[in-house]
Structure formats: C-alpha cells, structure tokens
Amino acid sequence: MSASRIARIALVTGASALVACGSSRSDSPGQGVHPVAYADPALHGADAIASLALCQGCHQSTFAGGGPLHTPSCNKCHADAGHPDWQTDCTFCHGDAARAADPGYPLVGSPAITANLAAPPSSLGTNNVVGAHVAHVVTAAMASPVQCSQCHGPSLPTNLDHVDGSVLIGWGNVASAGNVTPSPAGGNVARDQLLTCANYCHGATLAGGTDTSPSWNGPARTCTSCHGLPPPTGRHDVHVSLGMACSYCHFATATEPVGTSNVEVISSSGKALHVNGVKDVVLEPVVQGTWDPTQNGGKGGCASLCHGYGGPSANGTGWNP
Ligand code: HEC
Ligand code: HEC
Ligand code: HEC
Ligand code: HEC
Ligand code: HEC
Ligand code: HEC
Incomplete structure (x- = not known):
C-alpha cells in the first residue's frame, strides 16, 4: 500500500470516535475511508495483498464486512463479480x-x-x-x-x-x-x-x-549459459573437434535437427532427462556400446564399435586424463 493510503486509513482508524459512529463520513462509495474509485481492483487489490490484516480490521476477519463500521463484504462483492471462492481461487490474485x-x-x-x-x-x-x-x-x-x-x-x-x-x-x-x-x-x-x-x-x-x-x-538462456558446448571435462574436446555431435553420446537428450549441422537442440523426449539431476550418457545405437565410468581404473570409458567391444576404450587412457 502506498504510504499516503496507509496514512489515510491510519488517520481514520485513529479518529475512532468519528469512524465508529459513522456520522461524519459520506456513504457514497469512495467518499469515506478510502480514496475515490477504490472499488477498482487495481487500486484496492494491490493494497489488500500488501496487508490483508489491515483490511480485516474493518472488513472483519472472514472478509464478510459488517461490524461497527458497516463495511461492505469483500466476499459478496467478489461473488457478484464471478468469484464466490476468491479466498481459495488460486488465479484470483x-x-x-x-x-x-x-x-x-x-x-x-x-x-x-x-x-x-x-x-x-x-x-x-x-x-x-x-x-x-x-x-x-x-x-x-x-x-x-x-x-x-x-x-x-x-x-x-x-x-x-x-x-x-x-x-x-x-x-x-x-x-x-x-x-x-x-x-x-x-x-x-x-x-x-x-x-x-x-x-x-x-x-x-x-x-x-x-x-x-x-x-x-x-x-x-543459451546452450553455453549453464555449461560449455561441450563442457571442458574429460575428452569432450577431442571428440567434438572430430565432428561428433552431442547426440553421439547423449542420444537420449540431444539431437541435431535434420538438415542442420552443429546445431544442438534438446529433443522433445530428451527434455525429461535434461536438467534432471543426472548426467545422462547414452551412446547412439549405431556405435553399439555403453559408457562405463568404472572402466580404465575409474577414468571411465566406452565399450563400443569405436573403441573395440569390451576392451579398455580410448587406448586404455580413459575419458578422464
Ligand atoms: C465494490 C466491490 C468490491 C469490494 C467491496 C471488494 N472488492 Fe476486491 N475486487 C472487486 C472486483 C470486481 C475485483 C476483480 C475481479 C475479477 O478479476 O474479475 C476485485 C479484485 C480483488 C483482488 C485481486 C485484484 C487483481 O487485480 O487481481 C484482491 C486482492 C481483492 N479484490 C481484495 C479485496 C479485499 C481484501 C476486499 C475487502 C477488504 C475487497 N477486495 C473488497 C470488487 C470488490
Ligand atoms: C478504517 C476501516 C477500514 C479499513 C482499515 C479498510 N476499509 Fe475498506 N471500507 C471501509 C468502509 C467504512 C467502507 C465503506 C465506504 C467507505 O467509507 O469508503 C469501505 C469500503 C471499501 C471498498 C468499496 C469501495 C467502493 O468505492 O465501493 C473496498 C473495495 C474496500 N473497502 C477495500 C478495502 C481494502 C482492500 C482494505 C485493506 C487494504 C480496506 N478496505 C481497509 C472501511 C475500511
Ligand atoms: C488474495 C490473493 C491471493 C490468493 C487468492 C492466492 N494467492 Fe498466492 N500469493 C499471493 C501473493 C500476494 C503472493 C506473494 C507473496 C506475498 O506477498 O505474501 C503469493 C505467493 C504465492 C506463491 C509463492 C510462494 C509463497 O508462499 O510466497 C505460491 C506458490 C502461491 N502464491 C500459490 C497460491 C495458491 C496455490 C493459491 C490457491 C490456494 C493462491 N496462491 C491464492 C496472493 C494470493
Ligand atoms: C525456478 C524457480 C521457480 C519456479 C519453478 C516457480 N517459481 Fe514462483 N517465484 C520464484 C521466485 C524467485 C519468486 C520471487 C521473485 C521476487 O520476489 O522477486 C517467485 C514468486 C512467486 C509468486 C509471487 C508473485 C507476486 O506477485 O509477488 C507467486 C504467486 C508464485 N511465485 C507462484 C508460483 C507457482 C504457482 C509456481 C508453479 C506453477 C511457481 N511459482 C514456480 C521462483 C519460482
Ligand atoms: C538452465 C541451464 C542449462 C541450459 C540453458 C542448458 N543446459 Fe544442458 N545441462 C544442464 C544441466 C544441469 C546438465 C547436467 C545433467 C542433468 O542434470 O541433466 C546438462 C546436461 C546436458 C547434456 C548431457 C546430457 C544430460 O541430459 O545429462 C547435454 C547434451 C546438454 N546439456 C546439452 C545442452 C544443449 C544442446 C543446450 C542448449 C539447447 C543446453 N544443454 C542448455 C543445464 C543446462
Ligand atoms: C564422445 C562422447 C561425448 C560427446 C560427443 C559429448 N559428450 Fe558430454 N559427456 C560425455 C561423458 C562420458 C560425460 C560424463 C563424464 C563427464 O562429466 O565428463 C559427459 C558429460 C557431459 C556434461 C556434464 C559435464 C560436467 O561438468 O559434469 C555435459 C553438460 C555434457 N556432457 C554436454 C555435452 C554437450 C553439450 C555435447 C555436444 C557439444 C557433448 N556433451 C558431447 C560424453 C560425450
């Protein structure tokens, strides 16, 4: 709520005798406690979410209005506007x-x-x-x-x-x-x-x-915002500089759209794997292999068509130097 409106309500609240009897305020909307045109949701809505408790002081804890000030009911007015359940209607605000x-x-x-x-x-x-x-x-x-x-x-x-x-x-x-x-x-x-x-x-x-x-x-975000393209880990550089797309080893996550080259996108089915908390290494089916982080004494490697099935991959040196 703007400072001026807080001050205004505080002023009136402080002058409790005036307000309590209601005699010195006009009953015309906008002419009393609140600024003119306060029925405008952009005006009273912003104030309300800034301090619901303040509104409740006069419009009652259930927002049903009434009380010594005969305040209008928030609930009824919102129901009239098509939102009978505004207090639990999650898109109301x-x-x-x-x-x-x-x-x-x-x-x-x-x-x-x-x-x-x-x-x-x-x-x-x-x-x-x-x-x-x-x-x-x-x-x-x-x-x-x-x-x-x-x-x-x-x-x-x-x-x-x-x-x-x-x-x-x-x-x-x-x-x-x-x-x-x-x-x-x-x-x-x-x-x-x-x-x-x-x-x-x-x-x-x-x-x-x-x-x-x-x-x-x-x-x-772009493909280099959160990690390199490729990231500078293990033997990414040497493989990618040979022209291998990300999808060679991240087949379930990334793809190169047909007719493009060096354009890496996340496939629609890969979205569930990308940014899921797990580094998903799935080799392209044609290379017939699997990534094994325990190979080469824990340096990782791939038993695949590229590196000879079953044997230590990358000449035994492993993914990580
Ligand atoms: C004179 C009728 C009226 C009264 C009284 C009234 N409201 Fe509203 N209020 C509306 C209308 C109309 C809307 C807009 C509903 C819609 O989006 O369809 C609204 C919207 C709101 C919004 C959402 C604003 C937005 O822009 O999305 C809040 C929050 C709110 N009112 C809070 C309150 C509270 C709290 C009270 C009681 C202290 C109250 N209103 C009393 C008519 C009223
Ligand atoms: C000091 C008591 C008091 C407080 C605090 C108060 N109201 Fe009111 N409100 C009234 C009274 C009395 C009316 C009747 C019309 C008037 O006096 O403005 C009213 C009327 C309204 C209206 C109808 C305005 C119109 O032009 O028809 C809305 C909307 C409203 N209040 C919303 C709120 C919201 C939102 C808050 C909290 C940010 C709030 N009120 C806090 C006393 C209060
Ligand atoms: C009367 C308005 C209003 C209604 C109705 C409302 N919200 Fe909110 N919500 C807010 C405001 C304002 C915030 C921002 C935090 C604050 O100012 O307290 C918020 C924040 C949130 C947040 C951010 C986390 C947090 O707790 O601050 C979530 C999530 C949320 N609302 C979900 C919901 C859901 C779910 C519902 C329906 C059950 C709902 N809201 C109904 C006004 C509303
Ligand atoms: C990636 C993180 C993230 C996700 C996912 C997220 N939020 Fe938020 N949300 C935020 C942050 C951060 C803020 C606070 C921003 C600020 O106050 O500057 C926020 C604020 C909000 C607010 C307060 C807005 C206001 O007007 O004050 C609401 C409401 C909200 N979130 C609802 C949701 C709901 C509902 C969902 C799920 C559908 C959701 N958020 C998902 C990060 C998130
Ligand atoms: C918001 C940050 C973010 C952006 C932007 C991003 N990534 Fe990622 N990416 C990650 C995270 C986090 C991982 C780590 C593994 C995981 O949690 O899925 C990852 C992992 C990967 C992987 C390894 C496979 C996997 O699923 O683990 C590939 C390939 C990849 N990203 C490609 C891309 C491409 C291509 C783009 C651009 C279209 C991109 N990333 C943009 C956060 C991001
Ligand atoms: C030759 C196979 C291969 C290629 C090609 C490849 N990756 Fe990887 N990638 C891996 C392996 C193996 C890991 C797990 C070990 C590691 O994190 O270095 C991995 C891990 C990652 C990670 C997690 C890195 C970290 O910091 O933990 C990201 C992100 C990633 N790759 C993105 C990419 C992107 C983007 C491309 C294409 C530009 C790509 N990869 C190409 C094999 C490959």
Whole structure:
C-alpha cells in the first residue's frame, strides 16, 4: 500500500470516535475511508495483498464486512463479480486462468486447478516477481516444465495464510543435486526483490557455463549459459573437434535437427532427462556400446564399435586424463 493510503486509513482508524459512529463520513462509495474509485481492483487489490490484516480490521476477519463500521463484504462483492471462492481461487490474485492446464502439475485450491495456471504473470507485483516464471513453467524450451515445488518448497498454499508480504523459497531435489546448496538460501524473502539464483540446474557444479548465477529477470538462456558446448571435462574436446555431435553420446537428450549441422537442440523426449539431476550418457545405437565410468581404473570409458567391444576404450587412457 502506498504510504499516503496507509496514512489515510491510519488517520481514520485513529479518529475512532468519528469512524465508529459513522456520522461524519459520506456513504457514497469512495467518499469515506478510502480514496475515490477504490472499488477498482487495481487500486484496492494491490493494497489488500500488501496487508490483508489491515483490511480485516474493518472488513472483519472472514472478509464478510459488517461490524461497527458497516463495511461492505469483500466476499459478496467478489461473488457478484464471478468469484464466490476468491479466498481459495488460486488465479484470483496471480497467474492466468486462461492458460492451458498442464496435468504434470498437482491440483491446487478450490475450485481445483492445475498449479501451472497460478504462476505469474499476471500478478499484482512489478517485474521482479514475475521474472522467469513463464520460461520455467509455461514455455520450458529446454527441459520439462519445472514444478513449483523445486523453488517454493514441497507444499503449496491452500488458503490466504501465505499472503504475508514475503515469498517462500524452498529448493527441491534438482536445484540441490550434486550436493549443491542453492542460493538464495531457502526461507522467506521480501516480495519484489531483485534475485539472483545459483543452483545445480544453472550449472553450479558443471564446467564451462558463462552465467551460472542468473538474475531472475535475466535474458533467455543459451546452450553455453549453464555449461560449455561441450563442457571442458574429460575428452569432450577431442571428440567434438572430430565432428561428433552431442547426440553421439547423449542420444537420449540431444539431437541435431535434420538438415542442420552443429546445431544442438534438446529433443522433445530428451527434455525429461535434461536438467534432471543426472548426467545422462547414452551412446547412439549405431556405435553399439555403453559408457562405463568404472572402466580404465575409474577414468571411465566406452565399450563400443569405436573403441573395440569390451576392451579398455580410448587406448586404455580413459575419458578422464
Ligand atoms: C465494490 C466491490 C468490491 C469490494 C467491496 C471488494 N472488492 Fe476486491 N475486487 C472487486 C472486483 C470486481 C475485483 C476483480 C475481479 C475479477 O478479476 O474479475 C476485485 C479484485 C480483488 C483482488 C485481486 C485484484 C487483481 O487485480 O487481481 C484482491 C486482492 C481483492 N479484490 C481484495 C479485496 C479485499 C481484501 C476486499 C475487502 C477488504 C475487497 N477486495 C473488497 C470488487 C470488490
Ligand atoms: C478504517 C476501516 C477500514 C479499513 C482499515 C479498510 N476499509 Fe475498506 N471500507 C471501509 C468502509 C467504512 C467502507 C465503506 C465506504 C467507505 O467509507 O469508503 C469501505 C469500503 C471499501 C471498498 C468499496 C469501495 C467502493 O468505492 O465501493 C473496498 C473495495 C474496500 N473497502 C477495500 C478495502 C481494502 C482492500 C482494505 C485493506 C487494504 C480496506 N478496505 C481497509 C472501511 C475500511
Ligand atoms: C525456478 C524457480 C521457480 C519456479 C519453478 C516457480 N517459481 Fe514462483 N517465484 C520464484 C521466485 C524467485 C519468486 C520471487 C521473485 C521476487 O520476489 O522477486 C517467485 C514468486 C512467486 C509468486 C509471487 C508473485 C507476486 O506477485 O509477488 C507467486 C504467486 C508464485 N511465485 C507462484 C508460483 C507457482 C504457482 C509456481 C508453479 C506453477 C511457481 N511459482 C514456480 C521462483 C519460482
Ligand atoms: C488474495 C490473493 C491471493 C490468493 C487468492 C492466492 N494467492 Fe498466492 N500469493 C499471493 C501473493 C500476494 C503472493 C506473494 C507473496 C506475498 O506477498 O505474501 C503469493 C505467493 C504465492 C506463491 C509463492 C510462494 C509463497 O508462499 O510466497 C505460491 C506458490 C502461491 N502464491 C500459490 C497460491 C495458491 C496455490 C493459491 C490457491 C490456494 C493462491 N496462491 C491464492 C496472493 C494470493
Ligand atoms: C538452465 C541451464 C542449462 C541450459 C540453458 C542448458 N543446459 Fe544442458 N545441462 C544442464 C544441466 C544441469 C546438465 C547436467 C545433467 C542433468 O542434470 O541433466 C546438462 C546436461 C546436458 C547434456 C548431457 C546430457 C544430460 O541430459 O545429462 C547435454 C547434451 C546438454 N546439456 C546439452 C545442452 C544443449 C544442446 C543446450 C542448449 C539447447 C543446453 N544443454 C542448455 C543445464 C543446462
Ligand atoms: C564422445 C562422447 C561425448 C560427446 C560427443 C559429448 N559428450 Fe558430454 N559427456 C560425455 C561423458 C562420458 C560425460 C560424463 C563424464 C563427464 O562429466 O565428463 C559427459 C558429460 C557431459 C556434461 C556434464 C559435464 C560436467 O561438468 O559434469 C555435459 C553438460 C555434457 N556432457 C554436454 C555435452 C554437450 C553439450 C555435447 C555436444 C557439444 C557433448 N556433451 C558431447 C560424453 C560425450
């Protein structure tokens, strides 16, 4: 809520005698406690989420209105506008009810919806809070849509208790894979802060990424943001410089679209494996082999058509020098 409006309500609340008898305020909408045109959702909605408790002081704890001030009912007015269940309707304040339902997300709220609909935008905040939700939840170009629980903790809200001015950050198993402690630390962060995130997903433990602590409002990711293309590990360089595509060894994850060369994309079935917390090495079927990290005395290697079936691969020197 803007300082001026807090001051205004505080002033009136302080002058309790005036308000309590109601005699000195006009009953015309907007002419009393609140600024003119306060029925506008953009005006009162933003104030409400900034401090529901303040509203409850006069509009009653259940938002049913009445009381000594004869306040209007939030519930009735919202029901008249088509939202009888606004307190548990997860897209009433944020998200997009018209977004396609994604059955990969759990059902939340009442009426129940798939949680992906509740991800901002839109929301009543400014850009920071909206951030990269669409990239993670809706478009998800390079990986499966990311569950809310990977960033907001295991249990999603069921009522208005979470509207407390702060956003709960709680990291899931992928964000903390590889023994990474993601940042910012889990817990409540003040709403609308400019956040920078570091975690397993964005390459905290991987080699060669150029932007492994991206801003929540940063630009779209590319194939070199989180790890190198290829990463500078093991014998990536020597293989890739021979012209081998990523899909030679990451067949289940990456592909080169037909008619292209050196254009690496994540295949549609590979999205479930990419950024899942596991390095997936699956050799292209034509080389008839498997990757074995225990070969060559733990340096790793491939028993394959390329290196001679069964024998120590890469002349016995292994993947890692
Ligand atoms: C005069 C009628 C009226 C009253 C009284 C009213 N609201 Fe609203 N409110 C609306 C309408 C209409 C909407 C928009 C609903 C929609 O999106 O279809 C809305 C939307 C909201 C939103 C979401 C805003 C947004 O832009 O998405 C919040 C939050 C909200 N109201 C809180 C409250 C609270 C809390 C109270 C009581 C303290 C209250 N309202 C009282 C009419 C009212
Ligand atoms: C000091 C008591 C008080 C507080 C605090 C209060 N209201 Fe009200 N509200 C009223 C009264 C009284 C009315 C009746 C019209 C008027 O006086 O403005 C009202 C009317 C409204 C209306 C209808 C406005 C219209 O033009 O029809 C909305 C919407 C509303 N309040 C929302 C809120 C929200 C949201 C909050 C919390 C941010 C809040 N109110 C806090 C007393 C209060
Ligand atoms: C990749 C991590 C990530 C995922 C996945 C994610 N969020 Fe968020 N969310 C954030 C961050 C970070 C913020 C806080 C941004 C800020 O305050 O600057 C946030 C804030 C929010 C907010 C507050 C918006 C506001 O107006 O203050 C809502 C609502 C929200 N998320 C809902 C969801 C829902 C629902 C899902 C799942 C469909 C989801 N988020 C998935 C990271 C994520
Ligand atoms: C009255 C408005 C309102 C309703 C209704 C609402 N939210 Fe929120 N939600 C917010 C606001 C505002 C935030 C940002 C945090 C804050 O300011 O407390 C938020 C934040 C979130 C977050 C980010 C994590 C957190 O706890 O801060 C998630 C996830 C979320 N909401 C899910 C839901 C779900 C699920 C429902 C339905 C059960 C729901 N919301 C209903 C206003 C609402
Ligand atoms: C948001 C960060 C991020 C971006 C952007 C990204 N990757 Fe990855 N990538 C990862 C992570 C994390 C791994 C580690 C293995 C895992 O968890 O799936 C990985 C692993 C891989 C692997 C190994 C196979 C696997 O599934 O483990 C390939 C191949 C790959 N990425 C290709 C690409 C290509 C091609 C692009 C661009 C289209 C790209 N990556 C963009 C994060 C990213
Ligand atoms: C000759 C086989 C081969 C090719 C070709 C190959 N990789 Fe790998 N890749 C591996 C093996 C084996 C591992 C597991 C050992 C390691 O992490 O170095 C791996 C691991 C990775 C990892 C995890 C790296 C880390 O820091 O832990 C990423 C990311 C990756 N590959 C991406 C790629 C990309 C992108 C390409 C194409 C530009 C590619 N790979 C081409 C065999 C290959």
